[in-house]
Amino acid sequence: MPMLSVVIPAYNEEEALMNVIPALSGVLGPEKIDYEIIFIDDGSTDNTYEKIVELSGASANVYGYRFSRNFGKESAIWAGLEKANGDCCIVMDCDLQHPPETIPQMYRLWEEGYEIVEGIKSNRGKESFFHKVFSKTFYRLIGGLSGLNMQSSSDFKLLDRRVVTELLQLKEKNAFFRGLSFWVGFNSTKVEYIVNPREHGKTKWSFLSLIKYAVNNIIGFTTAPLQIVTGVGVILIVAFFVLLIQTFIRYFLGYSLEGFTTVIILLLLIGGGLMISLGIIGMYIAKIYDEVKNRPRYIIKESTGPRS
Numbered sequence: 001m002p003m004l005s006v007v008i009p010a011y012n013e014e015e016a017l018m019n020v021i022p023a024l025s026g027v028l029g030p031e032k033i034d035y036e037i038i039f040i041d042d043g044s045t046d047n048t049y050e051k052i053v054e055l056s057g058a059s060a061n062v063y064g065y066r067f068s069r070n071f072g073k074e075s076a077i078w079a080g081l082e083k084a085n086g087d088c089c090i091v092m093d094c095d096l097q098h099p100p101e102t103i104p105q106m107y108r109l110w111e112e113g114y115e116i117v118e119g120i121k122s123n124r125g126k127e128s129f130f131h132k133v134f135s136k137t138f139y140r141l142i143g144g145l146s147g148l149n150m151q152s153s154s155d156f157k158l159l160d161r162r163v164v165t166e167l168l169q170l171k172e173k174n175a176f177f178r179g180l181s182f183w184v185g186f187n188s189t190k191v192e193y194i195v196n197p198r199e200h201g202k203t204k205w206s207f208l209s210l211i212k213y214a215v216n217n218i219i220g221f222t223t224a225p226l227q228i229v230t231g232v233g234v235i236l237i238v239a240f241f242v243l244l245i246q247t248f249i250r251y252f253l254g255y256s257l258e259g260f261t262t263v264i265i266l267l268l269l270i271g272g273g274l275m276i277s278l279g280i281i282g283m284y285i286a287k288i289y290d291e292v293k294n295r296p297r298y299i300i301k302e303s304t305g306p307r308s
Contacts, residue, residue, distance in 0.1 A: 006089075009042055065304075078168075120154075
């Protein structure tokens with residue numbers, strides 16, 4: 001019988017963990033789906049890993065891995081995929097906002113031959129207005145820059161073993177899981193789901209972490225900002241020639257070019273454009289620097305059970 005691996009990153013989720021196993025067994029058991037659960041503790045500072053050890057000791061199909069520090073959710077997802085033994089894998093959040101009730105439907109679609117089953121949000125749940133606007137803006141922006149429609153997408157998705165193998169062969173350190181799962185292609189379909197309300201704890205995404213997440217993934221997934229820099233340079237050159245022609249015309253007509261303020265504004269505009277351009281180029285150089293250091297995406301400090 002094919003086995004399903006459920007990969008669950010967890011960061012300071014000790015309160016939510018105890019609900020995960022009953023929720024999954026309650027929907028997967030009646031469907032006769034063979035499964036394993038892989039928890040990745042992303043350097044939690046509470047008792048998350050102790051709870052994972054407890055759950056692993058009580059169930060033979062539950063495994064846990066603990067990072068040496070907080071490496072981020074993307075690294076936790078990658079670690080879970082590397083440790084998974086299933087014929088297909090599902091990535092979901094520990095807080096159960098990704099509804100377990102949707103998993104059997106995704107699994108049946110995989111049995112029909114789909115290699116990627118995307119979980120698409122039909123609504124965004126009880127998010128703040130700012131969070132909703134920020135998310136929509138980010139996915140429209142990265143979709144426009146990359147040419148991939150990731151609107152309303154999430155990390156909640158099922159991947160065939162072949163897709164997982166291809167993803168794990170990608171060696172980039174700053175990997176954007178949502179984007180790369182679109183990029184690899186394969187036969188895919190979508191399943192809509194309603195975001196469940198969080199029952200325990202609170203979101204770990206602050207305003208600054210959202211900004212960092214967006215910038216890192218845009219820079220790491222597309223080179224479009226570099227092309228924008230070129231576009232800004234072209235616009236400034238065109239503006240320069242327009243002003244140059246205007247200056248010559250006024251000179252030959254006997255008019256002196258007035259407006260010291262205009263000169264200052266132009267200097268500030270050009271200087272600002274150059275600084276922004278250098279900043280964007282600098283971020284790409286920083287990404288290159290991170291890649292050439294070739295450090296691992298994560299370090300596992302300890303694990304539960306016999307598997308390494």
